Structures are given as structure tokens and as C-alpha cells.
Amino acid sequence: MRQETDVAVIGSGFSAVALALNLVELAPPTARISLVGAREEQGRGIAYATTVDCHRLNVPAGRMSLFADRPDHFTQWLAENGHAATAGDFAPRRLYGDYIEDCLDAALKRTANRAALTLVDAEAQRAEALADGGLLFHLSGGSMLAARVSALCTGAGTGRLPLPDEAISEEVRPFVVQNPWDDAWWSRLPDDGDVLFVGTGLTMVDQCLRLARTGFRGTMHAVSRHGLLPQAHLAHRAEPIAPLLLPESAELSAMLAKLRAAATATPDWRAVMDGLRPVTQDLWKGWTSEQQRRFLRHAAPFWNVHRHRMAPAVAAEIAALRETGRLVVRRGRLQALHGQDDGVIASVQGRPLSVAMAVNCTGFERCTVSASPLLSSLAAEGIVAPHPIGLGIAVDDHSAVPASEGKLYAMGPLTAGRHFEITAVPDIRVQARSVAGRMATEIAKS
Numbered sequence: 001m002r003q004e005t006d007v008a009v010i011g012s013g014f015s016a017v018a019l020a021l022n023l024v025e026l027a028p029p030t031a032r033i034s035l036v037g038a039r040e041e042q043g044r045g046i047a048y049a050t051t052v053d054c055h056r057l058n059v060p061a062g063r064m065s066l067f068a069d070r071p072d073h074f075t076q077w078l079a080e081n082g083h084a085a086t087a088g089d090f091a092p093r094r095l096y097g098d099y100i101e102d103c104l105d106a107a108l109k110r111t112a113n114r115a116a117l118t119l120v121d122a123e124a125q126r127a128e129a130l131a132d133g134g135l136l137f138h139l140s141g142g143s144m145l146a147a148r149v150s151a152l153c154t155g156a157g158t159g160r161l162p163l164p165d166e167a168i169s170e171e172v173r174p175f176v177v178q179n180p181w182d183d184a185w186w187s188r189l190p191d192d193g194d195v196l197f198v199g200t201g202l203t204m205v206d207q208c209l210r211l212a213r214t215g216f217r218g219t220m221h222a223v224s225r226h227g228l229l230p231q232a233h234l235a236h237r238a239e240p241i242a243p244l245l246l247p248e249s250a251e252l253s254a255m256l257a258k259l260r261a262a263a264t265a266t267p268d269w270r271a272v273m274d275g276l277r278p279v280t281q282d283l284w285k286g287w288t289s290e291q292q293r294r295f296l297r298h299a300a301p302f303w304n305v306h307r308h309r310m311a312p313a314v315a316a317e318i319a320a321l322r323e324t325g326r327l328v329v330r331r332g333r334l335q336a337l338h339g340q341d342d343g344v345i346a347s348v349q350g351r352p353l354s355v356a357m358a359v360n361c362t363g364f365e366r367c368t369v370s371a372s373p374l375l376s377s378l379a380a381e382g383i384v385a386p387h388p389i390g391l392g393i394a395v396d397d398h399s400a401v402p403a404s405e406g407k408l409y410a411m412g413p414l415t416a417g418r419h420f421e422i423t424a425v426p427d428i429r430v431q432a433r434s435v436a437g438r439m440a441t442e443i444a445k446s
């Protein structure tokens with residue numbers, strides 16, 4: 001069966017829903033908008049599908065509204081729904097998922113004077129170009145969707161273990177968790193066995209908090225190349241200071257040195273980092289590809305732990321787990337995973353570590369085209385191309401796919417090669433409004 005739509009929004013995470021909600025407001029009232037993705041995931045993606053309250057937002061509630069032009073939208077929803085969180089609180093992510101779902105449900109109720117939004121419960125498996133410049137999506141289940149204008153919101157995916165396949169022996173595979181979000185892996189862990197988290201970022205923090213709430217009595221080991229944990233938010237946020245770096249300024253190393261000096265001289269270094277937010281995307285765009293690559297190679301791990309921080313309560317719990325020795329964080333390169341009786345011997349920086357299970361906590365994948373059948377098919381047709389530095393796909397400053405003549409856009413982490421900081425809600429919601437406006441203009445043309 002083949003259906004027609006004016007707009008296809010492909011994906012089921014925050015980016016897709018934020019875009020769809022803005023489209024409902026901005027598109028002509030006659031427009032048909034189709035949101036294509038797994039119905040049970042709609043709006044939650046990985047980030048907001050969690051069911052436990054220990055998984056907190058890492059941005060205060062007052063900055064998490066779905067809409068850039070209505071900053072109080074989320075805090076109002078919290079109040080209206082009987083939740084006692086204020087603008088400065090780091091609410092449970094589960095609640096944020098409920099908020100997105102509520103907003104989506106409201107938008108799905110058709111009213112006469114606005115565009116119609118429909119959910120299509122399917123995966124877009126491949127796509128091909130139509131003669132009018134639109135796209136024909138082939139969906140799981142065998143149906144097809146022809147769209148005049150489309151947006152790809154397929155997210156980052158889960159990173160792979162930093163090991164070649166041959167460094168993970170066959171007998172160890174049952175004890176290696178490749179996707180920590182995929183199943184309740186902790187239910188397979190013996191209460192007194194140790195566990196190894198590969199990665200020390202926010203994914204590890206989530207898994208660690210979750211495991212600490214089971215009857216688990218073993219030791220949690222966490223390892224990464226630099227052994228860096230995300231920094232903590234303070235309960236009271238210091239006012240961001242004016243941006244210290246300007247997009248056109250100097251060499252990368254000089255810029256980072258200036259940043260370090262300012263952070264040391266400021267009572268709370270977070271004010272320096274937060275002050276950079278308005279110019280971060282322009283700084284990134286001002287660098288050459290070589291500078292961007294150098295930044296990713298050498299500075300990104302340090303940037304990430306200062307920029308994407310833990311909620312204060314989460315940081316306090318992690319600190320307590322470290323103090324009691326339940327969580328041991330170390331620096332080192334994982335070299336191999338081999339099997340032993342009912343478990344794993346991990347080789348970390350040449351030293352063996354014996355654990356019951358190893359869990360991949362490397363976080364986001366880089367949105368590589370090859371990891372997605374849909375993106376691969378679009379690349380094979382010459383419709384999209386990987387971004388030259390390997391982060392997502394190539395888009396222009398407006399998040400449009402070059403040469404699509406405004407008929408194909410991408411959103412969220414998929415556009416990180418162009419915009420870099422485009423993974424958190426405060427950044428994606430701005431992008432959603434701008435992309436929705438352009439798509440609405442395109443639909444209104446005929």
C-alpha cells in the first residue's frame with residue numbers, strides 16, 4: 001500500500017516530536033504531517049524511556065521546555081500535574097518523557113484550523129527519490145509513504161565497544177552487554193560478581209545508579225581512556241559570564257588555553273562554560289576541518305565532562321559509591337575481553353581484571369551512515385552524504401541536506417558535524433523551530 005503525505009518526520013525521539021509539534025503550529029492548516037517511528041517509543045527515544053526516578057535530567061527544568069519561545073512550558077506542566085519541581089530542579093527523566101507524550105497526544109487531536117498530525121508505527125527501512133524532489137519511504141510491514149518534504153530525526157544510536165571484533169572471544173560474548181539500554185542486563189548478574197563498565201560518562205552513571213538499586217553487592221569498575229567522570233552541577237547556578245572566545249579568533253590551542261585560564265580565575269568555572277553556549281556552534285563552524293578533527297581527538301573528552309554535567313543529587317550518589325569502594329573508576333585502554341568460567345577477563349592497559357559481566361557504556365554512536373539501513377540507502381542513491389569529519393550527515397547552516405532544494409532536512413545529533421553542540425534539548429528545540437518554519441514555507445509553495 002502506498003500513502004501520500006506533505007511532510008514525513010522520520011524518528012521517534014525528542015528531535016522528531018519537537019519538530020512535529022512546531023510543524024503543527026507553523027504548517028498550513030491543510031497540510032498532512034506523518035511521524036514515522038515505533039509508537040511505544042514516541043517522544044522518549046533512549047533518553048526519556050527510563051522508568052526509574054534516579055535517572056535525572058542533566059539540565060534544570062526551567063531550561064527544558066519543548067518550545068524555545070515558551071520557556072515555562074515544562075515547569076507549568078510539572079505544576080499542573082502535581083509535581084513539586086521548580087525551575088532550578090533536575091527532575092526525573094521519566095517525568096520529562098511523560099511531558100513529551102502529553103504534548104504529542106494534544107497535537108494528535110485534530111482541530112479544523114491546523115495541520116493534521118498522524119503517527120505511523122513503523123521503521124523507515126529505505127528511501128528513494130521521486131521525480132518531484134520528494135522521497136518515497138519503504139516502511140517495515142511492507143507499506144510505502146511518499147512525502148513532498150522530509151526530515152531525518154533518527155538519532156545517534158549506541159556506540160560500539162572500542163575493540164575490534166577479534167579482541168572479543170566467542171565464549172565471552174554471553175557476558176558482554178553491547179547495548180545497555182536494550183535489556184535488564186543486571187538481572188543476569190550474580191549478586192556478588194563484579195562488573196566492568198566500559199566508559200565513564202553519563203551512560204555509565206545511569207547504569208551504575210540503576211545497578212546500585214538492585215541487591216548487587218559486588219564492585220563496579222569503570223574504565224575509559226582518560227578516566228574522566230562528568231562534572232557536577234551546583235545546586236545554585238552561577239550567572240554565565242559573557243563569551244570569552246569569539247568565532248573568528250586564533251588557533252585552537254590558544255583558545256583552549258584562554259578558556260582554562262579564565263575558568264581557573266573565576267570562582268565557579270561553570271559560569272565560563274555556560275557563557276560559551278550562545279557562541280559554541282559558531283566557534284565550531286569557524287574552525288577548519290583539521291581543527292575540528294584535532295578538537296575531537298584531544299579536547300572533546302575534557303569538553304564533554306565540563307559541558308554535560310551530572311545533577312547535584314546524582315553527583316553526590318556517585319561520590320558516595322566511590323568513597324565506599326563500590327565504584328572504582330580507572331584510566332586505561334581496554335585491549336581485549338576473554339572468557340573464563342562464567343565470566344570475563346578484561347585486559348585493561350596490560351592488566352587483567354576479572355568480572356562477571358562487561359557493559360558497553362561508550363554512549364552515543366557518531367551517527368555514521370553505515371549504522372543505519374535508511375541512511376545507507378539514501379547515501380547509495382546519492383541523496384545524503386556522510387559529514388566529512390564523520391559526525392552524522394552533511395547539512396547546511398539551516399540543517400537542510402545540500403542539493404535537496406529545501407525538501408530534505410536532518411535534526412539533532414545527526415547534524416553534529418555541522419553544528420557540534422546539538423544533542424541537548426535547549427539546542428535541539430531552537431533547531432526544531434527553525435527547521436519547521438522552513439519546511440512550512442516549502443509546503444505552502446504549492
Ligand SMILES: Cc1cc2nc3c(=O)[nH]c(=O)nc-3n(C[C@H](O)[C@H](O)[C@H](O)COP(=O)(O)OP(=O)(O)OC[C@H]3O[C@@H](n4cnc5c(N)ncnc54)[C@H](O)[C@@H]3O)c2cc1C
Nearest residue numbers: 011012013014015045047057058123124154155412424425
Ligand atoms: C541517557 C540520556 C540522557 C539524556 N539526558 C538529557 C537531559 O537531561 N537534558 C537534555 O537536554 N538532553 C539530554 N539528553 C540528550 C538529548 O535529549 C538527546 O540527545 C535527544 O533525545 C536526541 O533526540 P533524537 O530524537 O535526535 O535521537 P534519539 O533520542 O536517539 O531518538 C531517535 C529515535 O528514532 C528512531 N529511529 C531511528 N531510525 C529510524 C528509522 N529508520 N525509522 C523510524 N524510527 C527510527 C530510534 O529508534 C529512536 O527511538 C540525554 C541523552 C541520553 C542518551
